[in-house]
Amino acid sequence: MERQLQVGYIEIEVPEPSALSSFFGEVIGLVSGEPADRGALTWRDDDRAQRVIISPGAANDVAAVGFEATDDAAFDATIARLRSAGFEPRDGSADDREARRVARLASVDAPWGTPVEVVTDLAAAVAPFESELVPGGFFTEGVGFGHVVIATTAFDESVRFLSEGLGLVRSDWLEMELAPGIELVVHFFHCNERHHSVALAHAPFELPQKLHHIMFETNERDDVGAAFDRAWASDLNIPNGLGRHDNDGMFSFYVESPAGFQVEVGHGARVVTDDWDDDRRYDRISAWGHQPLRQA
Numbered sequence: 001m002e003r004q005l006q007v008g009y010i011e012i013e014v015p016e017p018s019a020l021s022s023f024f025g026e027v028i029g030l031v032s033g034e035p036a037d038r039g040a041l042t043w044r045d046d047d048r049a050q051r052v053i054i055s056p057g058a059a060n061d062v063a064a065v066g067f068e069a070t071d072d073a074a075f076d077a078t079i080a081r082l083r084s085a086g087f088e089p090r091d092g093s094a095d096d097r098e099a100r101r102v103a104r105l106a107s108v109d110a111p112w113g114t115p116v117e118v119v120t121d122l123a124a125a126v127a128p129f130e131s132e133l134v135p136g137g138f139f140t141e142g143v144g145f146g147h148v149v150i151a152t153t154a155f156d157e158s159v160r161f162l163s164e165g166l167g168l169v170r171s172d173w174l175e176m177e178l179a180p181g182i183e184l185v186v187h188f189f190h191c192n193e194r195h196h197s198v199a200l201a202h203a204p205f206e207l208p209q210k211l212h213h214i215m216f217e218t219n220e221r222d223d224v225g226a227a228f229d230r231a232w233a234s235d236l237n238i239p240n241g242l243g244r245h246d247n248d249g250m251f252s253f254y255v256e257s258p259a260g261f262q263v264e265v266g267h268g269a270r271v272v273t274d275d276w277d278d279d280r281r282y283d284r285i286s287a288w289g290h291q292p293l294r295q296a
């Protein structure tokens, strides 16, 4: 497998960034990074300076997804691949690079309607990662901060963007009837050992948020259980209780953030191997569990 990229960071725009602080800090167990420009707050799930950037703004949705290239050659190859697939990356400014704390940055419009940034050398944080709430830490080494799931009506073009443009490879896909006449189609893409760094859901119409969820994978199984207890003790919606996904085998649950998008906290997903040949259809989301537990 060619490993050129990993998901470096996500920027989410909400009207009041501090409204998510107790959610990320006290429920999920992330550690706050240094405040960024223009009133943005940042969050870490490892030794990098910032993995989740919460910017003030009206979108209440994902604002950008950053892919970190493994080195300059991978960066150049990704930019060239995007160009030859008909997408036009633009060079970022010095301000952009400083805000993202990276060495190189190019930005390209993804078909789902937000920028994707390709970067190198995401800065390390001043202090090593240590979360009292997640003592085992998160699985990020070589695989990026987690995964991002986006729902879009521009499904086919978004698939082409990820595969022909960014060079991600489909791991497998989910296709099932959620209810009579309502089809759920989700394609899962990898760019390293993580089963999927991005998944695309085919939205039947424009949803209020393109961002369905972001996922953080703990190193220790018990840290998922402890996060579930914290979510349960809060008044947040829990769209899916503990369960195990059929395709990536992840043991996880989903909690709804105060901004509406969900966060999956999981452990133990299977990893993509060099001889991956399991790109096939799944017809169920979960092998067990993931029951809807608490909705407003």
Ligand SMILES: [Fe+2]
Pocket (backbone or CB within 6 Å): 147, 149, 213, 215, 264
């Ligand atoms: Fe997920």
